[in-house]
C-alpha cells in the first residue's frame with residue numbers, strides 16, 4: 001500500500017554503493033566477531049613473536065595455532081549443541097557433567113575389553129556407540145523434564161549437572177580409571193595427515209549439524225519456538241519435540257566431547273572431566289551473537305567464539321603474566337569482545353566522532 | 362482547510378517531525394498541534410505512521426529531525442518514563458501492565474506511598490479505589506488485574522497514566538478489543554478527562570468512534586500529514602478519501618439472499634455435538650458446511666474465543682463429539698486440527714500469532730512448513746514466491762519480505778497471520794477478530810477475501826465484535842451469552858437488531 005518511495009534509491013553512484021556495502025559489512029556479526037578474533041591473535045603475536053610458527057614433529061604439526069584448534073575441539077562440540085538449545089530459549093548446564101558420565105562409561109567399558117571380555121558390546125566400536133547413546137539418554141532426560149514436565153531449563157539441567165558427577169563416580173567406583181586401548185585414545189590424541197583428530201571431529205560435526213538444521217526446516221522451527229513457543233504451537237509446530245531434539249543433540253555432542261577428553265589423558269576423572277566447561281560453551285555461544293532470549297542462532301559464530309576464548313587463553317599461557325591474573329584477564333577480554341559487538345555501544349562511542357564530522361559538513 | 366488554532370499556546374506542538382527506519386521512511390516532516398481539552402484523533406492506513414508519531418512524542422524512538430514543544434517549551438523525551446515525568450502519559454496498542462499484580466499495585470507501581478520505608482498497602486488501595494471512582498468505575502482493586510476484562514485493564518492503564526499528573530494523554534487503538542458498552546465506558550472516562558483540560562490524542566480505525574468523540578482529526582498517509590480538520594467540518598467520505606488517497610470502492614456483489622439454499626446441498630464439513638468444557642463453555646452444537654460462513658457473536662468474555670480454542674484443540678472438550686466429513690475425530694492439539702484441514706487466526710496476535718524476530722517470509726510459510734514436516738523443507742525460491750504473492754494479495758505494507766515482522770505496523774502484522782493460514786490452504790478457517798486493528802481500506806479487502814474463500818468452498822467460522830461485519834458475510838450466526846450458546850440465526854433473521862437482542866436479553 002505505501003511501500004513506494006521507501007526503498008533506497010537504486011540509482012546510486014559507485015562511491016555510495018561502496019559506502020552501503022561497507023555499512024552492511026560493518027553491521028554484520030561475522031565482521032565484528034572476526035575482528036575480535038583477529039585482534040586477539042594479533043595481541044598473541046605481539047606477546048610471542050613465533051606464535052604462528054608451525055613445525056612438523058614426528059609426523060604431527062606442532063605450534064600454538066594447532067594447540068588452539070586442538071583444545072577448542074571439545075568446547076566447539078559443546079557450543080554447537082548449546083547454540084541450538086539456547087536458540088529455543090533454553091540452556092543446558094549439564095553438558096560438563098554429561099562429559100564426565102560419558103567419559104566414565106567409555107573408560108569403564110573399554111577396561112572390560114582390555115581385561116579380555118569378549119562380548120560384542122565391549123568391542124571399542126560398540127563402546128563408542130554406547131557412549132553416544134548414553135549422552136543421548138542424558139539429553140532425553142533433560143528434554144522430557146523441560147518439554148513435558150514444564151520445568152525451567154536452568155533448573156532441569158541443574159539437576160543433572162549436580163547429580164551427573166555423582167553418577168560418574170558410581171560408574172567408576174569413585175576411582176579415576178586409566179586405559180591403554182588405542183581406538184578410544186585415538187579419539188582424543190590421534191593424528192591424521194599431521195592434524196590432531198579432535199579437530200576433524202569438531203569440523204565434521206559442525207558441518208553436519210549446520211546442514212541438518214539449515215537444509216531442513218529444523219533451523220526455522222527451532223528459531224520459531226525460541227522466539228514465541230505459544231504462537232509456534234498454534235501454527236502446528238511440535239514445540240515439545242523440537243525441544244527434546246535439541247537437548248538430545250546437546251547430550252550427544254557432550255558425549256563426543258567426553259570421549260575426546262578421556263582419550264587425551266587416557267583416563268576418566270569423574271571430578272574434573274568437563275568441569276566448568278558448560279560455562280565456556282555458553283560464553284562462546286553468547287560471543288557468537290546467539291541471544292539467551294532465544295531465536296536467531298549462529299553455529300559458525302559460536303565456534304568462532306570458542307576460538308576467541310582459546311586464543312586468548314593461549315596468549316595468557318605464553319605471556320609473562322602471573323597465572324593468578326588469568327581469570328581476571330579473561331573476564332576483561334570477554335567484556336571487551338561483547339562490547340565491540342554491541343551496536344548500542346558502538347553507536348555510543350562513535351557519537352562524538354559522528355557529531356564532529358557532521359559539524360565539519 | 363486547516364483550522365485556525367486558537368490564540369493561546371497549544372498544549373503540545375510538533376513541527377517537522379521525521380523518522381527513518383532502515384529501508385522505511387516512517388514519518389516525514391509531520392506537524393501536529395494539540396490543544397488543551399481537545400480529543401484529537403489520528404487516522405490513517407495501516408503503516409501510515411500513527412504509532413511512530415506517538416512513539417517519537419513519548420520517547421520510545423528518538424526523532425531524526427523536528428521539534429516537540431510542550432506548553433511552548435521545547436522538550437526532547439528520552440524514554441516513556443521521561444515523557445511521563447514531563448506530563449505525557451501513554452496507553453499503547455497493547456496493554457503494558459503487569460497482569461499478576463493487583464489493580465491497586467498496577468496503578469501505583471514504582472511510586473507507592475511509603476510509611477516508614479514500607480509500602481503502605483492500605484493507602485495504596487484506598488487511593489486507587491478513589492481514583493477509579495472519579496471515573497464511575499467501582500471495582501475491587503485488590504484483585505489481580507488479569508481477572509478483569511480488557512476494557513477495565515485499559516481504564517486502569519489510563520488511570521495510572523493520568524494520576525501521574527498528566528497534561529497529555531495518548532491512547533493508541535485502545536478500543537480495538539472492546540465491545541459497545543466498554544467503548545462507552547472508556548469514552549465517558551475520556552470525556553471527564555477532557556473536561557479537566559487534559560489534551561487527548563487517540564488513534565482508532567473505527568470511524569463511528571471518530572465521529573462520536575473527536576473534536577479534531579489529523580490524517581496521515583505514507584508517513585506524511587494529509588490534513589487537519591475540525592470533526593464538524595469533515596464529511597466521512599472526504600475522510601476516507603484522504604486516508605486512502607482514493608475513494609473506497611464499494612463492493613458490488615450484494616448480500617446473497619439465498620445464502621442458505623446455496624449451501625443446503627453442499628456437504629457438511631464439521632459437525633459438533635454437545636461440545637463442552639467445564640468452567641469454559643456449556644454444551645453446544647454446531648454444523649458448518651463447505652462454502653458456508655458462520656458468524657460467532659457475543660460480548661467479550663461470552664465464550665467466543667473459547668469455542669474457537671475448543672474446536673481447534675488448544676483446549677480439550679470434556680463432553681461431546683466432533684465429526685469431520687462425517688467421520689468422528691478426536692482433536693487434542695492444534696497440530697492434529699491442522700492435519701484435518703483446520704486453521705485458526707488467533708485473537709491475540711502478539712502472544713499467539715506472530716513470531717516477532719522472524720521475517721515476514723518466515724512467518725508466512727510457518728504453518729505450511731509445520732504441516733509439511735521437519736525434513737521436507739520448502740525451497741527458498743518457493744518461500745519467496747509464497748511470501749511475495751501474499752504481500753501483494755493482502756497489500757501488506759513492508760519494503761520487502763525479509764523485514765522482521767515485529768517491525769511492521771499492528772494492522773500489517775494481522776495480515777501476515779492471515780497470510781500464514783491462506784498459504785496453508787485449509788478446508789476450514791476459524792478467524793478470531795480478523796479485522797481488528799485493520800484500516801478501512803484493508804477492512805473491505807479482508808471481507809472480500811472472506812467471501813471469496815467461502816465461494817471457493819471453504820468452511821468458515823468467524824468471531825467478530827463488529828455486528829455490521831457479521832451481518833454482511835454470515836450465512837448463519839451463532840450467539841453466545843455467559844459461556845452458553847443462546848441462539849442461532851439464519852437467513853433473513855440476520856440483522857444487527859436481532860443479534861443485539863439475542864446478545865443482550867433472554
Ligand SMILES: Nc1ncnc2c1ncn2[C@@H]1O[C@H](COP(=O)(O)OP(=O)(O)OP(=O)(O)O)[C@@H](O)[C@H]1O
Nearest residue numbers: 382387407408409410411412413768769770771772
Ligand atoms: N521498529 C521499526 N523498525 C523498522 N520499521 C518500523 C519500525 N516501527 C515501524 N516501522 C515501519 O514504519 C511504518 C509506520 O508504522 P506505524 O507503526 O507507525 O504504523 P501505524 O500507522 O501505527 O499502523 P497500524 O494502523 O497498522 O497500527 C511501517 O511501514 C512500519 O513497517
Ligand SMILES: [Mg+2]
Nearest residue numbers: 411412770771
Ligand atoms: Mg499502530
